Amino acid sequence: MTIVYRTTGAWGIGQGYNLTALQVDGNFYDLDQRIQAIEDNPPEPVNISNITVVGTQMTIYLEDATEFGPFTLPQANFRPSIVSTISTSTYAPVLADANRYKRCTNAAGCIVTLPLNASVALPVDSEIYFRQAGADPVVIDWPTDITVNVPEGFLPQTAGVNATLVVKVVAVDEWDIEGRLAQEDVTA
Template sequence: MTDKRTDQLPEADALDGAELVAIVQGGHSRQAPLGDIAGIPHDHAIEDVAGLQAALDGKAADDHGHTIGDVAGLAAALAAASIATSEEIAGPTYTLALADGANKYKRATNAGGCLITVPPDSDVAFAIDTVVTFRAATAGLVSLVAGGGVTLNRPGGSGGSLNFAEEGATVQIKKVGANAWDVIGGTAAA
C-alpha cells in the first residue's frame, strides 16, 4: 500500500462502534473497539487539555459576516425585550416586587394618590441596572418612598422620599448599587 494523506482516502461508511482504535493508556499501547471507549465520561476541564483553549480561541472570528436580520427570530426577540410592559397601580399604596424589574412602566391611577415604596435588597433583590418607570396618571399626590436602608438619589440631593412634581410627571428609578437608586424625572422633595 502506498502512503496517502487522509484527504486522499476514499470516503468511508459511518462508524458502527466495532472499529478498532489504537489507544495508549499508562504508557502501554493497545487496540480497543471504538464502541468500548466512546461512552467513557471525561471529567476534565478545557484548561486541562494542553493548548485546547488557545486553539479554540484561534477559531473565533474577529468579524462576523452576518447581521441581526440574518439570525432567524433574533430581531423580533430583541424588539419584544425592549418594549416596556405597561401596568396600572390602582391602589393607594404599592411596594415594588421582583417582577417589576423586568422593564416595567407603572401608571399610578388612584384618584387619591399613591405611595410607592422601594424595598431594601433584603426584601427584594433587584439586579444592578434595573430600571422601573412610573407615571402620575392622576391629580392625586404620587410619592416615592425609600424602604429601610434604601437611598433615593434625586435631582438636587438624596433622601428617603419625594413627590412627583405634577399630574403627568414621569419618573424613572435605576438601581446603581446595594440599596441605592438614582431617580430621574419630575420630582420634588416631600
C-alpha cells in the first residue's frame, strides 16, 4: 500500500482534504509492515575492513571504502627518566628541567628558587624532582609573586638524606610541593 498524504510537499501531491479513518489506518499498517520487514530481515552492516595507526593518528576503513578519521589517539604524559646532578648550593630551574630528576649532592644542601613564569615559562603540568644526596636538605624558595602550596604541617624542604620532593606547575606562577618533606617544629 502507498502512504496517503493530505497536503502537497517533498513527498509529492497530497489529496487536498482530511484523510478518512481507513486511510489513516492504512498509513499506520503500511509503516508497521515496513518496520516489521526490517526487524525480520535486518540489513547487513558495513563492517570494518581495517584500522591503521600512524604515530598518534588512527583511521578506520569500512568494507565499502568509507573512511573515518584520522582521529588523534590519547597518550600518557611522558615523564623522561633523565637524571642529572646539582653540586652547587643554589639552583634556579630552567625550561629544560621540566619533567627531570635532579640529585642535589652538595653537603651543605641546596636552595632551589622557583622561577616566575615571566622568566622561565615552564608548561603547566611540568614536574621537577629533587633528591637530597648530601647531608643538608634541599630547600624550596620562591619570589613573593608565586603561590606555592605546601602540605599543612610540613616545610618546603626534604626530610633527610635520600628524601625526594617534587615541585609541580599547576597554573601560571602556582606550584604544588609533595614528597618526603620535613615536618614543622611544633616544640618551639
